[in-house]
Amino acid sequence: MNIHDILALGPVVPVIVIQRIEHAVPLARALVAGGVRVLEVTLRTPVALDAIRRIADQVPDAVVGVGTITRVQDVHDSIAAGARFGVSPGMTAPLIDAIHAASFPFLPGSMTPSEVMLRRDAGFTAMKLFPAQQAGGIGMLKALGAVFPDVRFCPTGGVDVLSAPQYLALPNVACVGGSWIAPTALVDQQRWDDITELARQATALAPTT
Numbered sequence: 001m002n003i004h005d006i007l008a009l010g011p012v013v014p015v016i017v018i019q020r021i022e023h024a025v026p027l028a029r030a031l032v033a034g035g036v037r038v039l040e041v042t043l044r045t046p047v048a049l050d051a052i053r054r055i056a057d058q059v060p061d062a063v064v065g066v067g068t069i070t071r072v073q074d075v076h077d078s079i080a081a082g083a084r085f086g087v088s089p090g091m092t093a094p095l096i097d098a099i100h101a102a103s104f105p106f107l108p109g110s111m112t113p114s115e116v117m118l119r120r121d122a123g124f125t126a127m128k129l130f131p132a133q134q135a136g137g138i139g140m141l142k143a144l145g146a147v148f149p150d151v152r153f154c155p156t157g158g159v160d161v162l163s164a165p166q167y168l169a170l171p172n173v174a175c176v177g178g179s180w181i182a183p184t185a186l187v188d189q190q191r192w193d194d195i196t197e198l199a200r201q202a203t204a205l206a207p208t209t
């Protein structure tokens, strides 16, 4: 699957922070049970790579990817752990080389028109608008859509269950990303049924203008 195929699997990509390794598999199963298959596990905790490895091995219906990729080593580590795609908040020339060399499906972060142009020149036509709300949210995506109709975005950062349908209504939005589907408090308390319910709601989100 290329990155466009992956983003087409659902309207919402959960941004996941795993603090305890024993939460990885039950959390992934809870999300998949609610219909959310594409998971972005952020490299923000020491257990993140091990969590990806376990999810890749034990939750075959999940399409597990890595978020917060900021260094070349992150790309190598993510692929070795079994990640199917990567996401970054921004982009660097060394990262571009590593991603292309590995043919790793990738969603690079962009926040300005020049960044969109640089990523597109580097061969990317799907991007994460990050941080989406601070970048200008829906108004920014409309403005970018007018000049870059060939670029599809996954806005992330400040998107929630209330604003997601408005983002999803935009023609240049493939899906949205957000942490609200796997909130830290629910994960800490291992409230997997509640997370499945949030995933179900997210899966059912329909675009509204």
Ligand SMILES: O=C(O)C(=O)C[C@H](O)[C@H](O)COP(=O)(O)O
Pocket: 015, 042, 044, 067, 068, 069, 087, 088, 089, 130, 156, 157, 158, 159, 177, 178, 179, 180
């Ligand atoms: O960790 C990363 O790779 C990031 O780029 C940041 C996350 O995508 C956002 O922090 C999610 O934003 P919220 O849904 O507002 O919590």
